[in-house]
Amino acid sequence: MGYIYKIINKITNKCYIGETKKPNPLLRWNEHKSKIQKGIGCPALQDAVKKYGIENFNFEVLIICFDEDRYKYEMEYIKKYNTMAPNGYNLTPGGEGGGFYGKKHSQKTINKISNFMKNRYSKNPEVKNEISNINKIIMNRTDVKEKIKNGMKNSGKWKNAAKGNKRTFQTEETKTKIKEITTTYFNNNENITKHRNIMSTALGIKVIQYSINNEFINKYESINDASRQTGIPKSTIGKAIKQHTYVAGNFIWKKE
Structure with a gap:
């Protein structure tokens, strides 16, 4: 009833x-x-x-x-x-x-x-603040965020936009244009070329690994090689050598 x-x-x-x-x-x-x-x-x-x-x-x-x-x-x-x-x-x-x-x-x-x-x-104004605080609490809940996320994904606007983007990037003509623009940009950008050369040179130099007590441990053909064998990120080793701090991963690193 x-x-x-x-x-x-x-x-x-x-x-x-x-x-x-x-x-x-x-x-x-x-x-x-x-x-x-x-x-x-x-x-x-x-x-x-x-x-x-x-x-x-x-x-x-x-x-x-x-x-x-x-x-x-x-x-x-x-x-x-x-x-x-x-x-x-x-x-x-x-x-x-x-x-x-x-x-x-x-x-x-x-x-x-x-x-x-x-x-x-x-x-x-107290009511406005109360509502604002309640909304903040609600919006910080994980389940609410998930519902909003799923709601957006299932909305017509979202689906149409995604479908439109998919159609755009599926054409071979568009793929070719993007590739040409990207290639031209990287080839004609002096800063990128300079950075690429510096990184190539840095990664290709031979490096020597020492203990913290300055005892010889090993010599590597490149920073890449040292990183691959020790598990220490190549960027960390390269930075230690470039900035003359020499210490990376609890080891001392020097150019040959």
Whole structure:
């Protein structure tokens, strides 16, 4: 069974109309109170409770109905009690989970929600900070990041972009053009040529390996050869020789 309930402010008589299919409707009231404490849920209801105190609100069941009818009755009772903000605490005409599902809010409703939220944040900087902190906590969760990542990958824009890039790079003509541009760039760039020559010379020089106590250990045909046999990165050996620090991997290295 479903329930249509009313939360009423005993001081102002403003109301919030909602629906639930929980076996005990009081569980929904407890859920409201828990969300309000965490700063989530209906913003208008949150602000009212914060202003007047939860003790000044009553919860009552209006009708019991079939599950499939609760969205219809929710909309009817929101209209009957005139609970749309600013007259009440509902920000939408209801029925989001049922008859309203798949439809769009009217521009009037969209503007009303937009204006309410803007005013709420501008007049309550604390609320803005609370929401910001909650979002930071949520966005740092690994499962949330994964869902966002998967959502992007499964989105139409992402798939179309990927498909477009795939088509572009699959053509032989494009592959040839990229190869020609890359080859020309590297061949005509003096800095790259100079660096290539320096690295070639450095890697080709014979090097001698000593212990930290300056005892001879081995001689190698090149830095590459030394790296391959000792497992010490060639860049580390080359840097030690070039900068005259001579120590790399707990050994002393010198040119022959």
